Amino acid sequence: MGFRLFSIGTxxxxxxxxxxxxxxxxxxxxxxxxxxxxxxxxxxVGISIFAVEKTYYVFFSLLAIYLFWRFLTQPRPKWLFxxxxxxxxASLCHEVTVLLVPVFFLTLLLSPTHRAWLxxxxxxxxxxxxxxxxxxxxxxxxxxxxxxxxxxxxxxxLARIGGIGFTRQPFLFYSGDAARQIYTRxxxxxxxxxxxxxxxxxxxxxxLMAAITLASIRARRSDGTSVLLLVLFWxxxxxxxxxxxxxxxxxxxxxxxxxxLTLLPAVLIAGRWLAHLQGRWLLAASxxxxxxxxxxxxxxxxxxxxxxxxxxxxxxxxxFPPDGRMVDIRAAFHSCTLCGSxxxxxxxxxxxxxxxxxxxxxxxxxxxxxxxxDSRSFRLRARFNAASDLRNYQPVYRxxxxxxxxxxxxxxxxxxxxxxxxxxxxxxx
Numbered sequence: 200m201g202f203r204l205f206s207i208g209t210x211x212x213x214x215x216x217x218x219x220x221x222x223x224x225x226x227x228x229x230x231x232x233x234x235x236x237x238x239x240x241x242x243x244v245g246i247s248i249f250a251v252e253k254t255y256y257v258f259f260s261l262l263a264i265y266l267f268w269r270f271l272t273q274p275r276p277k278w279l280f281x282x283x284x285x286x287x288x289a290s291l292c293h294e295v296t297v298l299l300v301p302v303f304f305l306t307l308l309l310s311p312t313h314r315a316w317l318x319x320x321x322x323x324x325x326x327x328x329x330x331x332x333x334x335x336x337x338x339x340x341x342x343x344x345x346x347x348x349x350x351x352x353x354x355x356x357l358a359r360i361g362g363i364g365f366t367r368q369p370f371l372f373y374s375g376d377a378a379r380q381i382y383t384r385x386x387x388x389x390x391x392x393x394x395x396x397x398x399x400x401x402x403x404x405x406x407l408m409a410a411i412t413l414a415s416i417r418a419r420r421s422d423g424t425s426v427l428l429l430v431l432f433w434x435x436x437x438x439x440x441x442x443x444x445x446x447x448x449x450x451x452x453x454x455x456x457x458x459x460l461t462l463l464p465a466v467l468i469a470g471r472w473l474a475h476l477q478g479r480w481l482l483a484a485s486x487x488x489x490x491x492x493x494x495x496x497x498x499x500x501x502x503x504x505x506x507x508x509x510x511x512x513x514x515x516x517x518x519f520p521p522d523g524r525m526v527d528i529r530a531a532f533h534s535c536t537l538c539g540s541x542x543x544x545x546x547x548x549x550x551x552x553x554x555x556x557x558x559x560x561x562x563x564x565x566x567x568x569x570x571x572x573d574s575r576s577f578r579l580r581a582r583f584n585a586a587s588d589l590r591n592y593q594p595v596y597r598x599x600x601x602x603x604x605x606x607x608x609x610x611x612x613x614x615x616x617x618x619x620x621x622x623x624x625x626x627x628x
Contacts, residue, residue: 206254210247213258214238217466220265224424225471233470236403236488239495241375242462245397253459256292259285260299261463264431267303271313271423276321283325287332294356295435295457300329302434306427313423359452364443369436371455372462373404396456397498402491406484407462410469428464435460511596511611518581518616521590525566528614530575530594541599542609544574550591550613551584559592568594581616590616 217237222230237243246253263285270278289296307313307322316322340353375398411432418429436458444452476484514529547565550556559565564580584590592614
């Protein structure tokens with residue numbers, strides 16, 4: 200709980216920092232737009248509440264961007280060094296933030312008023328400071344060239360790159376579930392992983408991408424701040440779009456949320472763009488943004504707008520260590536399922552690494568489960584399958600009288616047996 204509260208607090212600080220940067224750059228109206236676009240974004244809310252490293256690297260990355268922006272407006276070496284310090288802290292949280300370093304150097308190169316700084320020693324001393332902050336991670340990678348099951352080195356991450364190509368995964372970051380549903384209805388089978396993270400809805404994505412596109416078209420007339428934000432967006436986005444995923448890596452070759460950093464320049468540019476709209480254009484944009492906000496709130500509270508797709512999770516969600524003991528499990532139903540619904544436990548399945556398995560009812564690994572009843576407490580054994588160091592339990596429930604008036608099976612989370620203590624609490628339970 201403590202780690203989760205720190206994550207929520209860091210997510211709120213990120214919103215406040217976005218507001219401050221937008222206010223100093225474009226005024227209070229743009230600051231409200233930018234803060235609202237981030238505060239109601241399903242993805243930002245999700246990573247803040249799930250208590251994962253993304254919240255922290257997004258915050259430190261934004262702080263580095265803010266400090267580098269201060270350098271662009273007040274060219275003093277101290278802002279460069281502070282930006283390098285925050286870049287290092289961000290990279291200790293997630294390796295993808297190393298892209299901030301070439302972004303900052305490229306911004307200096309493209310800015311006529313700051314290009315002369317590349318002939319001075321301060322930018323390179325700042326780069327040395329960045330490497331010094333990152334040195335614990337560099338030291339670990341130098342000593343661990345061969346990764347284990349639960350560890351990955353720089354070499355393993357670079358092995359994800361199979362060459363120059365094209366991948367559509369980053370576009371899912373700005374199209375959310377809409378693109379997946381369209382692709383599925385057209386007969387495709389989307390290979391989207393890490394669906395535990397809620398993607399932003401397509402209306403928010405349309406607003407952000409429209410603002411980035413218009414700003415890119417008008418790049419010749421952009422100020423230094425816009426150049427910084429556009430360079431950051433397109434460097435990160437195109438870097439991952441133009442990667443051909445490798446087939447020889449043990450890690451996931453591509454993930455849709457690797458372009459998380461692009462969210463920061465997108466909301467800043469979109470806030471500035473929306474603040475300058477007037478008349479019918481402002482009305483139209485405000486209507487779309489309002490619908491996007493309502494969609495986001497419904498997705499956060501109701502998980503999806505199609506309310507029958509409820510979810511059941513379990514506490515604890517991970518069984519650690521796998522020492523063979525029996526662990527008390529309690530089911531937690533999503534808040535939207537509690538309005539007049541009755542539940543029945545149909546089965547508890549034991550799954551293998553291919554998500555296939557058999558019923559665990561009547562086996563020594565499942566105790567206290569009452570089938571065809573509202574059984575929300577039972578006991579599961581914390582041990583791996585005999586053939587591999589992996590085991591997942593999947594309890595199966597159905598709702599008898601849900602709010603929409605029809606019975607259906609509930610989408611349930613898994614109870615995972617793990618060799619490391621990892622758990623991802625969902626949003627409202």
